[in-house]
Amino acid sequence: MNILRDSLVIARRNTIRIRRVPDVMVFVLIQPLMFVVLFAYVFGGSIDIPGSSYREFLMAGIFTQTVVFGATFTGAGLAEDLQKGLINRFRSLPMSPYAVVAGRTASDVIYNVLSIAMMSIAGLAVGWRIRSSVLDALIGYALLLFFSYAFSWVMACIGLAVRTPEVVNNASFMVLFPLTFIANTFVPSDNLPAVFRTIAEWNPVSALTHAARVHFGNIPASAPEPTAWPIQNSTMYTLAWAIGLILVFAPIAARSYQRAGAR
Amino acid sequence: MSTASRDSSIIAHNLVKKYGSVTALDGLNLEVRAGTVLGLLGPNGAGKTTAVSILTTLVKPTSGSATVAGIDVLANPHEVRKRIGLSGQYAAVDEHLTATENLEMIGRLYGMNRRGAKTRAQELIERFRLTEAADRPLKTFSGGMRRRIDLAGALIADPPVLFLDEPTTGLDPVSRGELWDVIRDRVAQGTTVLLTTQYLEEADQLANQIVVIDHGRSIAEGTADELKRRIGGEHLDVHIERQDQFELTETILKGVASGPLRAHSGDGAFSAPVKNGVHALSQVLRELEAKNVAIIDIGLRRPTLDDVFVELTGHAAEESSNA
Numbered sequence: 004m005n006i007l008r009d010s011l012v013i014a015r016r017n018t019i020r021i022r023r024v025p026d027v028m029v030f031v032l033i034q035p036l037m038f039v040v041l042f043a044y045v046f047g048g049s050i051d052i053p054g055s056s057y058r059e060f061l062m063a064g065i066f067t068q069t070v071v072f073g074a075t076f077t078g079a080g081l082a083e084d085l086q087k088g089l090i091n092r093f094r095s096l097p098m099s100p101y102a103v104v105a106g107r108t109a110s111d112v113i114y115n116v117l118s119i120a121m122m123s124i125a126g127l128a129v130g131w132r133i134r135s136s137v138l139d140a141l142i143g144y145a146l147l148l149f150f151s152y153a154f155s156w157v158m159a160c161i162g163l164a165v166r167t168p169e170v171v172n173n174a175s176f177m178v179l180f181p182l183t184f185i186a187n188t189f190v191p192s193d194n195l196p197a198v199f200r201t202i203a204e205w206n207p208v209s210a211l212t213h214a215a216r217v218h219f220g221n222i223p224a225s226a227p228e229p230t231a232w233p234i235q236n237s238t239m240y241t242l243a244w245a246i247g248l249i250l251v252f253a254p255i256a257a258r259s260y261q262r263a264g265a266r
Numbered sequence: 267m268s269t270a271s272r273d274s275s276i277i278a279h280n281l282v283k284k285y286g287s288v289t290a291l292d293g294l295n296l297e298v299r300a301g302t303v304l305g306l307l308g309p310n311g312a313g314k315t316t317a318v319s320i321l322t323t324l325v326k327p328t329s330g331s332a333t334v335a336g337i338d339v340l341a342n343p344h345e346v347r348k349r350i351g352l353s354g355q356y357a358a359v360d361e362h363l364t365a366t367e368n369l370e371m372i373g374r375l376y377g378m379n380r381r382g383a384k385t386r387a388q389e390l391i392e393r394f395r396l397t398e399a400a401d402r403p404l405k406t407f408s409g410g411m412r413r414r415i416d417l418a419g420a421l422i423a424d425p426p427v428l429f430l431d432e433p434t435t436g437l438d439p440v441s442r443g444e445l446w447d448v449i450r451d452r453v454a455q456g457t458t459v460l461l462t463t464q465y466l467e468e469a470d471q472l473a474n475q476i477v478v479i480d481h482g483r484s485i486a487e488g489t490a491d492e493l494k495r496r497i498g499g500e501h502l503d504v505h506i507e508r509q510d511q512f513e514l515t516e517t518i519l520k521g522v523a524s525g526p527l528r529a530h531s532g533d534g535a536f537s538a539p540v541k542n543g544v545h546a547l548s549q550v551l552r553e554l555e556a557k558n559v560a561i562i563d564i565g566l567r568r569p570t571l572d573d574v575f576v577e578l579t580g581h582a583a584e585e586s587s588n589a
Contacts, residue, residue, distance in 0.1 A: 005377070008374070009374075009375060012371055012374045012375055015371075016360060016363060016367070016371050019362070019363055019367060020360070020362045020363070023362040023363075023403055024362060087356075087358065087360075087361075088354060088356045088358035089358050089359075089360060091324060091352075091354065091358055092352070092354075092358035092359075092372070092419070093375065094323070094324055095322045095323065095324060095347060095350065095352040096347055096372065096375045096376060097344055097345075097347040097348040097375075097376060097377060098375045102375075
């Protein structure tokens with residue numbers, strides 16, 4: 004069996020679908036745009052970020068939230084394949100048990116690239132700027148994409164477990180909202196109540212958001228040094244989480260795949 | 267190796283599959299000789315799909331063993347997958363892809379190289395008369411068309427063993443006939459086929475050997491002719507108008523019936539298995555008219571799966587559909 008070739012065949016099939024089902028694109032592109040505008044103009048006036056503007060602070064948070072939510076496409080896509088009987092077809096073929104999920108997580112990166120591009124344009128329009136080097140900015144984008152790629156393996160497991168795309172969306176929102184809100188995404192975590200603050204500090208979403216702010220140069224010189232270890236080492240902490248998620252969830256996904264769909 | 271690659275038989279031994287307290291398969295034995303077609307006939311819930319799922323490596327049995335093309339299904343599922351094609355009741359094709367894209371994808375996943383998959387996909391598209399779907403997404407096409415593409419997908423790597431799970435359920439007679447032709451063509455080339463169906467006629471048309479299953483176990487087997495002889499040739503259905511002539515009619519029909527008579531006193535309907543249909547029809551008609559029985563309808567029909575079940579199990583087919 005050839006995991007790479009099989010995954011590419013599946014990824015190619017998914018990219019054809021991305022082109023043929025443009026409705027999904029509307030959500031991929033419009034939703035982040037909506038968030039940028041809503042947060043920038045609704046919260047922007049009331050939240051004060053010392054030494055910086057809220058919009059400057061906000062953008063990394065929106066990036067993170069969007070790419071983490073973007074992982075639901077992976078779960079929904081696999082649940083749809085399961086529902087339509089395609090997983091049964093694939094399972095009867097002499098292909099790698101990793102390929103269907105690996106191809107899906109790989110092709111879903113396209114959604115995140117597109118929504119990040121859209122958000123960047125919207126951010127620039129409302130006054131966000133990248134104040135670091137090109138290389139730094141690229142590292143920031145790469146971190147966002149890598150973390151969301153890793154996170155999509157978690158969603159893959161959910162998609163193969165719950166079996167219908169609608170349930171994937173509902174089930175994952177219950178995880179994704181706390182995950183992206185009990186964090187430093189939209190407000191500084193310093194202001195949270197003690198327990199929430201600790202959760203926020205160790206939440207990988209906070210580390211990713213902080214790392215993105217650092218790499219985009221969105222942290223003002225006057226900002227206080229972070230005290231929590233995961234935030235101080237945000238890039239490393241984010242990478243460790245991403246690699247950890249793949250190592251833990253890829254085998255789980257492969258096993259659920261091998262048991263999925265059969266009657 | 268050479269014996270494994272030439273042997274295209276399917277053997278299932280004492281397969282049991284339990285889902286919680288529900289027993290889907292209850293000790294099923296099957297043997298399909300290389301190059302022949304076995305029809306697995308039974309109602310919904312009889313265990314047909316479970317049997318196919320186990321033999322195609324999708325489900326592990328609770329107990330029992332099976333070999334496909336000489337390879338142990340449980341010990342070596344990956345090798346089995348290289349040698350089988352599966353086409354299901356629900357056309358498992360990607361509706362956003364064209365026929366060509368679907369077939370090439372499946373070919374590639376069988377391990378064919380890009381050119382091989384392309385050539386073979388073209389061949390099948392021509393042979394299955396799918397040219398109009400070749401370059402258009404499948405969601406615009408009928409169920410029959412999708413089913414043909416699903417079947418073409420099962421054939422793309424030219425597997426020696428083919429599993430067809432209710433390939434024509436829900437199709438119109440024309441599409442059904444077309445699929446039968448494709449399957450016959452395949453069999454003529456030496457492919458071993460396990461076919462599940464709810465239709466006696468389909469098993470009759472395609473299968474060398476038929477196994478009738480109910481509640482997860484085999485209740486009868488034989489050739490189509492053998493089974494039909496057991497079932498009785500034809501059925502004489504009579505529908506009368508008046509309640510008070512029910513017993514009279516029943517007596518007359520018992521005189522010609524070759525097996526148990528089914529009668530429904532509420533709506534005055536009878537169904538009797540008969541050996542010589544035309545003769546029985548005219549005799550019954552004469553006797554009913556002589557006694558002035560008011561007939562709404564009378565006619566001969568070929569045996570249905572329901573009749574098989576009443577004959578073989580003493581209960582109607584739909585009664586086991588909750589399994």
